[in-house]
Amino acid sequence: MIKRTRTSARSQLPDREAALERYSMRANVYDGELALFEPLRQEAISRLQLRKGESVLDVGCGTGLSFEPLKALVGEQGTIVGIEQCPQMLAKARERIQAHGWEGITLLSEAADEAHLRGQADAAIFHFTHDILRQPEAIANVMRHLKPGARVVATGLQWAAPWVWPVNLFVWGAAMYSVTTMDGLDKPWSVLATFLHGTEVRATWMGSIFIATGTWSGRGPDA
Ligand SMILES: C[S@@+](CC[C@H](N)C(=O)[O-])C[C@H]1O[C@@H](n2cnc3c(N)ncnc32)[C@H](O)[C@@H]1O
Structure with missing residues (x-):
């Protein structure tokens, strides 16, 4: 049974119980809610440059919306x-x-x-997984199971520039609904970047969404 806890997105650290409660209630409607964001998924996955037979970790996979496009790239011999x-x-x-x-x-x-x-995978995707991106232990666990040089992509909400405050209203509303900490929403990829080489970040949706890519350095944070 899921323990009832606070569901505010104001704590500094992700709140596991609150996340479990939130997503248990969203599971039946989640795919419809994400429909608008699907082109971002395609872009994120294409940045992994997956080849037939490769292996990929889908971190915080949710209902498995990424499986079909991932499977199309890694093929029958590939693994997810x-x-x-x-x-x-x-x-x-x-x-x-x-x-x-x-x-x-x-x-x-x-x-x-x-x-x-x-084992060690060829790639990893963190698609709209802000809570996970704020947990260095979670990222470290994933990185330990990637080959050095593995491709990594992360996407999600971020604060846009302050003067586009209507856009930030959207970010605030979406974050209150889907994450349990607002911490790091200015640079949600910042912890992940300490594990990667050559992190590149593209902002889209008037700055409210980021797509970060890099390769696992193989040597831990900031190596
Ligand atoms: C916004 S959904 C994204 C789901 C999926 N990546 C997608 O693209 O549709 C965030 C998902 O992360 C999961 N999640 C949150 N914190 C997690 C954690 N620490 N470990 C594993 N899953 C987590 C939630 O249960 C939820 O399914």
């Missing part, structure tokens, strides 16, 4: 590991896999910092 802490979201991901009859997709029903990953 979806990491997701919310059982209701993961159940939707499982249904999606069964409906498509996909092979080679493993689901881990665990928080990203505790996930029992095996």
Whole structure:
């Protein structure tokens, strides 16, 4: 049973219980809510430059909306590991896999910092996973299971410039709905970047969305 806790997005650290509660309630409607953002998913995934037979970690995979475009690139021999802490979201991901009859997709029903990953993947995607991006232990766990030089992409909400305050109203509303900490919304990729080489960040949607890419340095933060 999910313990009722505060669901405010004002704490500095991500609130696991609040996130579980929030996404357990959203699981049935989540795919529809994300429809507007789907072109961003395509762009993020294309930046991973995946090839047939490669392996990719989908961190905070939710209902598995990235599986189809990822599978199209890695092919039948390629593998995907979806990491997701919310059982209701993961159940939707499982249904999606069964409906498509996909092979080679493993689901881990665990928080990203505790996930029992095996081996080392070629790439990782963090698509709209602000809470995870604010947890260095979660990022470190993922990086330990990437090959040095692995491609990494992260996307999500960020504060736009202060003078475009109507855009920031959108960011505020969307963040209150989907993340449990506002911490780091000015540079959500900042912790991830300490693990990567050559981080490049593109802002889109009038500055309210970022797409960050880089490669795993293989040597820990700021190596
Ligand atoms: C906005 S959804 C994004 C889902 C998916 N990446 C997508 O693109 O549709 C954020 C997801 O991250 C999951 N999540 C949040 N914190 C997590 C954590 N620490 N470990 C694993 N999953 C987490 C939530 O349960 C939710 O499914």
